[in-house]
Amino acid sequence: MSVDVFLDDDRLALRDEVGQVAGAFSERAEENDRLARFPAENFADLARAGLLSLAVPLELGGRGGDYLAFSLAAEEIARGDASTCLCFTMHCAGVAASLAGDDDQRRRTTERLADGAIFTVVFTESGSGTHFMEPQMSATRVDGGYLLNGSKSFATSAGAAEVVVVNAVVDGTPEGAFTLFMVDPKANPGIEVTGRWDAMGMRANDSRSLVFTDAFVAAADRIGPEGGGKDVVLGRPNFIALGLAATSVGIARAALDMAVEHATARVIEPANEPIARYQSIQFLVAEMAIVTNAMRLMVMRAALTADRDPEAAGAVMTEAKAFCNENGFAVANKALQVVGGRGYVRGHTAERLVRDARAGDLMALTAQQCREVVGRRVLRLDEPPEPAEGPLPT
Ligand SMILES: Cc1cc2nc3c(=O)[nH]c(=O)nc-3n(C[C@H](O)[C@H](O)[C@H](O)COP(=O)(O)OP(=O)(O)OC[C@H]3O[C@@H](n4cnc5c(N)ncnc54)[C@H](O)[C@@H]3O)c2cc1C
Numbered sequence: 001m002s003v004d005v006f007l008d009d010d011r012l013a014l015r016d017e018v019g020q021v022a023g024a025f026s027e028r029a030e031e032n033d034r035l036a037r038f039p040a041e042n043f044a045d046l047a048r049a050g051l052l053s054l055a056v057p058l059e060l061g062g063r064g065g066d067y068l069a070f071s072l073a074a075e076e077i078a079r080g081d082a083s084t085c086l087c088f089t090m091h092c093a094g095v096a097a098s099l100a101g102d103d104d105q106r107r108r109t110t111e112r113l114a115d116g117a118i119f120t121v122v123f124t125e126s127g128s129g130t131h132f133m134e135p136q137m138s139a140t141r142v143d144g145g146y147l148l149n150g151s152k153s154f155a156t157s158a159g160a161a162e163v164v165v166v167n168a169v170v171d172g173t174p175e176g177a178f179t180l181f182m183v184d185p186k187a188n189p190g191i192e193v194t195g196r197w198d199a200m201g202m203r204a205n206d207s208r209s210l211v212f213t214d215a216f217v218a219a220a221d222r223i224g225p226e227g228g229g230k231d232v233v234l235g236r237p238n239f240i241a242l243g244l245a246a247t248s249v250g251i252a253r254a255a256l257d258m259a260v261e262h263a264t265a266r267v268i269e270p271a272n273e274p275i276a277r278y279q280s281i282q283f284l285v286a287e288m289a290i291v292t293n294a295m296r297l298m299v300m301r302a303a304l305t306a307d308r309d310p311e312a313a314g315a316v317m318t319e320a321k322a323f324c325n326e327n328g329f330a331v332a333n334k335a336l337q338v339v340g341g342r343g344y345v346r347g348h349t350a351e352r353l354v355r356d357a358r359a360g361d362l363m364a365l366t367a368q369q370c371r372e373v374v375g376r377r378v379l380r381l382d383e384p385p386e387p388a389e390g391p392l393p394t
Helices: 010-034 040-048 069-078 082-099 103-114 229-234 239-263 279-308 311-338 350-359 367-378
Strands: 120-123 138-142 145-155 164-171 179-181 191-194 208-218
Touching: 010 040, 010 069, 010 082, 010 350, 040 082, 069 082, 069 239, 069 279, 082 103, 082 120, 082 164, 082 239, 082 350, 120 145, 138 311, 145 164, 145 179, 179 208, 179 229, 239 311, 239 350, 279 311, 311 350, 311 367
Parallel strands: 120 164, 138 164
Antiparallel strands: 138 145, 145 208, 164 179, 191 208
């Protein structure tokens, strides 16, 4: 199974490089999942390989990777460990938002990356949930900056991240507008990381809450103008939808590899031959392979659109996310069926992959939001009506 015919030598080399780094992630995945522990060792490996700066332009000292490079790397990382890929995705999104700022913010971002700092983005609040573009967190102007008040939930990498991009409403900005800020929970006494991350899947993700109580944020840490956050977020293809789609692909590939290995090795009586000989198992594996290849193509289409026609990327990425999240879960579930009862026991890779895969549809844009976006576009509900020509039909 391969999409290699679509990739040039540089891309193939990057994919192999990341695949080698991520090889160790699968060995650590079971323990990190069991302990719900942030994958610090994996991030140290990514930092050493320069992959935390993968999507940073060459002129800023990064690897200069485009969206296709990012999606290939994300897929390989998720194949090793989905939680690590989710943190990596949010890291790349946080870096991109920080680089959208001014020269000083770009300089500080690259310096922090050189020190191995982990970035993330958190817009979710328990009050607004899915409607994260309408935050309730407030930012009040004071001398030299702002006081932020409110709380954010599901902050991926919460305990590890040194740069967290949040959205808040500055008093007096137009209704519906928000402002982006870079904050450092480790250095800001007004920010508390609370709660324990004890989730069904993506357990190594450390997605905890951040509570802001008169947290002072310097004006120099405001990204873009007051009220200009939406333009920053929507002004370029974002890494989150693409990364979450690629995460599902990585999970599906891991599930397929595991199912093939198991089907070939598992021999049962009375036939005393590998279960791979049963047509029912062949059909399951075939369905997994066909769908996984379709998922890879959807992600590649989304990444190439982001690289070549950024304005068209939002719609295509949304389709990819919806398709891959749903089918990543279906593929992992089929892998569990191939493995049978022992795969249902805590600690088996099959059950972890199913739990991890289930998160895709829950994360923004959720399964329903994606379908709403795609449906509205297909039905042209947001396009201005065409002027009527000639007499109206009776
Ligand atoms: C593992 C994990 C990691 C996460 N990491 C991050 C992170 O790093 N940063 C971050 O900001 N957030 C993160 N999130 C949060 C995630 O983005 C939210 O869970 C998501 O936006 C949905 O919000 P909610 O859970 O509050 O659901 P709710 O808003 O309570 O929605 C409940 C259900 O209603 C549906 N719904 C709501 N409104 C509508 C509507 N208008 N039309 C149709 N259906 C609707 C939703 O799709 C959902 O199914 C993470 C979540 C998970 C599970």
